[in-house]
Amino acid sequence: EIVLTQSPGTLSLSPGDRASLSCRASQSISSDYLAWYQQKPGQAPRLLISGAFNRATGIPDRFSGSGSGTDFTLTISRLEPEDFAMYYCQQYGSSPRTFGPGTKVDFK
């Protein structure tokens, strides 16, 4: 199975800052089938990005995804207070689908 590694584990930033979250795969993800989810405490994950860079419906354009193969990045251009949360990457290019361990974006 494909193992996903996310870094850093925690990102301490302030509103207005730029956030860059990394997701690295143990092998190349076919067709760049990588998604990003946001999760807040007590809530279900929320789809942000699919296909490495396609924003889901209703997701603000400050969220962007990039990368291919084994290295992917989620960028939040200017952090809003509601963006402080956990972020997970997920690959769906091969079975079983797997998730990364997450990056927590918290207040500096």
Added chain:
Amino acid sequence: QVQLQESGPGLVKPSGTLSLTCTVSTSLKNYYWSWIRQSPGKGLEWIGYLHSSGITSYNPSLKSRATISEDTSKSQFSLDLSSATAADTAVYYCARDRGLGICDYWGQGILVTVSA
């Protein structure tokens, strides 16, 4: 807007079967429907999916303990996980899968504890 709601026992005895149901606000037709769980120790783990055509797929890590079925007349799909152990304690989510593994709508989640 698609809404999903998990239901079922919050406590299951070891070696018992963990059974959950997801009620969906729309028809199950033409979509995949997934179960995903989240535990502090293992993070997010995909359990499996069911397509409205009857196709299923499961995570091999569950060693054939999982079964996902549907009741289209009630717009529900269910998860049975046999031979439950403490390692199955988690928050269980049901989700709509657009196909390919992209889960765009999720239930709120239900905590299931496996304990005597």
